[in-house]
Amino acid sequence: MRCLWAGPTVFLSCTAAASAEPELVFSLRSWEGEYETEDIPGGVRITPCTAAIHAIRADGTGLRKVVDLGAVTDAPGCSPDGRWIYFQSNATGRYRIYRCRPDGTEVTSLARDEFLGSRWLDAYGYAPSVDGKRIAYTVHDGSVGNVVVANADGSEPRLVAPELGYTYMAALSPAGDLLVFSGPARDYRLLLAPLPQGEPILLTADHPESFAPQFTPDGRTIVFIRRDGEVYRIGADGTGLRRLTEGRGYVEFRLSPQDRHGSTDAPHLSPDGTRIAYIAVRDGVPNVWVMGIDGSGQRQLTFRGTPCGRVRFSPDSSQIAFVSFVGKYPQLFTVSAEGGEPRQLTNLDGAVYFLSWRPAGD
Numbered sequence: 001m002r003c004l005w006a007g008p009t010v011f012l013s014c015t016a017a018a019s020a021e022p023e024l025v026f027s028l029r030s031w032e033g034e035y036e037t038e039d040i041p042g043g044v045r046i047t048p049c050t051a052a053i054h055a056i057r058a059d060g061t062g063l064r065k066v067v068d069l070g071a072v073t074d075a076p077g078c079s080p081d082g083r084w085i086y087f088q089s090n091a092t093g094r095y096r097i098y099r100c101r102p103d104g105t106e107v108t109s110l111a112r113d114e115f116l117g118s119r120w121l122d123a124y125g126y127a128p129s130v131d132g133k134r135i136a137y138t139v140h141d142g143s144v145g146n147v148v149v150a151n152a153d154g155s156e157p158r159l160v161a162p163e164l165g166y167t168y169m170a171a172l173s174p175a176g177d178l179l180v181f182s183g184p185a186r187d188y189r190l191l192l193a194p195l196p197q198g199e200p201i202l203l204t205a206d207h208p209e210s211f212a213p214q215f216t217p218d219g220r221t222i223v224f225i226r227r228d229g230e231v232y233r234i235g236a237d238g239t240g241l242r243r244l245t246e247g248r249g250y251v252e253f254r255l256s257p258q259d260r261h262g263s264t265d266a267p268h269l270s271p272d273g274t275r276i277a278y279i280a281v282r283d284g285v286p287n288v289w290v291m292g293i294d295g296s297g298q299r300q301l302t303f304r305g306t307p308c309g310r311v312r313f314s315p316d317s318s319q320i321a322f323v324s325f326v327g328k329y330p331q332l333f334t335v336s337a338e339g340g341e342p343r344q345l346t347n348l349d350g351a352v353y354f355l356s357w358r359p360a361g362d
Helices: none
Strands: 023-031 035-038 043-046 051-057 064-067 073-078 086-088 096-100 122-128 134-140 146-149 168-172 178-182 190-192 210-215 221-226 232-233 275-282 286-294 306-311 319-326 329-336 351-358
Touching: 023 073, 023 329, 051 073, 064 086, 073 122, 073 351, 086 122, 096 122, 122 168, 134 168, 146 168, 146 178, 168 210, 178 210, 275 306, 286 306, 286 319, 306 329, 306 351, 319 351
Parallel strands: 329 351
Antiparallel strands: 023 051, 023 351, 035 043, 051 064, 073 086, 086 096, 122 134, 134 146, 168 178, 178 190, 210 221, 221 232, 275 286, 306 319, 319 329
C-alpha cells in the first residue's frame, strides 16, 4: 500500500509576525463532485483536487493564505522556533517537500533533485525533529519507498537501512539519536534504528500492522496504532508493550464514504508529556477523546454527530484542535483539553485536511 502520509509529526505552525495568541496552520483541499479514492496497483487513485496552506488565529480571527504552489500543496508543519513552515506539494508533477517563511516567502525544496536522481520520483511524509536540526521523510520510486534523514535545510540526506525494502512512517526521537519507522518491509512491524548508522531492530516482532509511531517527549516510550484500531505503547528499549484502548474502531480519516483508501490518522501526544488525544468511534461517529499517557482516565471530549479527526494538542497542552464535518466539508475546531463546548474556527468552501499549531510569539 502506498500512502502519501504526512506522518505523526511534532508539528508546530508559524505566523507572518509574532503574536500573543497561538495560531493554527492548515491545508484547505477542494474538488469537484464526490471525493473518491481507491487502492490500485502501484498507488492510489484519487479524485483530482487542489489544496493550499492557510493560517488562522486560535480565536478564529486573522484568516489568511500562506502559500499555494498549485495542484496539491498540503500537510503543513513548522520548525520548533516558528521560523519555517514545512509542507509538501505535487505542483511540479512529483511530490516534493518544501519549507517557506511564515509570510510565504523563501520557498525552498528540501528533497534535493541531485539526491533523488533518476530513481526516486517522489518525496513526502516528513517529520521534523523536536530540536529543529533534522528532518525525516520518505522517497518513492513508483514501487517502493525508503526513509531518509537529512538536516533541517535538506542538506546531507541519506537513506536509512535501504536493504530492508519498503519503509516509511518515520519519526525522530527528541534527542535526534533514534529513528522509529514502519512499512511493508516487515509487514508494518515497528523498527528502531540508532543514528547515524545503527542496525535497525524489531520493536514489535509479534505485532505486524503497526502504524504512525511517535516518541513521548522524554524519548523513553513510543505510541502507535495498529490495524485493529487500537492505541498501543512500547518502551524505546523494546519492553513494556501495552494496548491502551479497546473498541476504539478508528485508523483512517476519510473525506467521504467513497474515500476508500483514507489517510492514516494518528493520536497526538501533549507537549507536556501527560496525555494522549485520540479519535474513537462511539455510536458510529468518530469523536475526540483524551487519556493519560499510560492509558488511564479515558474520556470523551466531543459529542458531535459528524465525524471528527486530526487531533492536535496546542503548544501549552491546554487545547486540542481537530476537524469535523459541517455539511460536505470538514472544518477546523478547538476544544479545551479539560472538556467543554468546541469552538468552530472556519466555515470555508473546502475541506480542512491537515493542521498544526504554532506557539505564541514573543
